[in-house]
Amino acid sequence: MKKILFTAVCLIGLIGFQDVQAQETQLSSQPNFPKLDTSPLDMILHRNQKDEVLMRVIYSRPQMRDREIFGKLVPYGEVWRTGANEATEITFYKDMSIGGETVKAGTYTLYTIPNEKHWTIILNKSIHTWGAYEYTDEQDYVRIKVPVRNASHNIENFSMAIEQKEDEAGANLLMGWADKYVKIPFSPAG
Incomplete structure (x- = not known):
């Protein structure tokens, strides 16, 4: 039972880690908008x-x-x-x-x-x-x-x-x- 619980926790952690990586990849692919012009x-x-x-x-x-x-x-x-x-x-x-x-x-x-x-x-x-x-x-x-x-x-x-x-x-x-x-x-x- 401990092995099943340990495996489940590891799988949930791995899925969560992959989700975080996917979000970071999405964020890094967002456009890099320029700062406001000093003379708008x-x-x-x-x-x-x-x-x-x-x-x-x-x-x-x-x-x-x-x-x-x-x-x-x-x-x-x-x-x-x-x-x-x-x-x-x-x-x-x-x-x-x-x-x-x-x-x-x-x-x-x-x-x-x-x-x-x-x-x-x-x-x-x-x-x-x-x-x-x-x-x-x-x-x-x-x-x-x-x-x-x-x-x-x-x-x-x-x-x-x-x-x-x-x-x-x-x-x-x-x-x-x-x-x-x-x-x-x-x-x-x-």
Whole structure:
């Protein structure tokens, strides 16, 4: 009887050991997902009162990480991809007016040229680009200047948001990082 009991315990242990090995094999064959990007991709949408999407912006959100941003990491007077990684892209689903300039519906790259007192906002026809390495002003569609504003607190990650204008169809695209931000006015054309 002791031999039968000993054999049964050994078999149960062996089956359990094989089950653990099978689970470990399954776990090791699982995909190795990467860590979160240090400048994660984000998207904002702007909708009208009828819940129709008017605009979409896809951009990456770099972090300050105790670095001096404007004038150092992002040099003044140079074309910036307006974020990190791929250049920021903006899609208009209807014709829009931006700073008094009419922009046809479509997708554009959103570049900027930061300066201390103003930013030049550039909508460029070349899309699906990495950084600003391939930027050429020959592809510029619209350029406007907007004043730089001081933020009430530091903005750790480069951020964008929509600010709806009161009693108007238009809105402002806000872009901010560190202690600065800009407002880009836009509204449906026509």
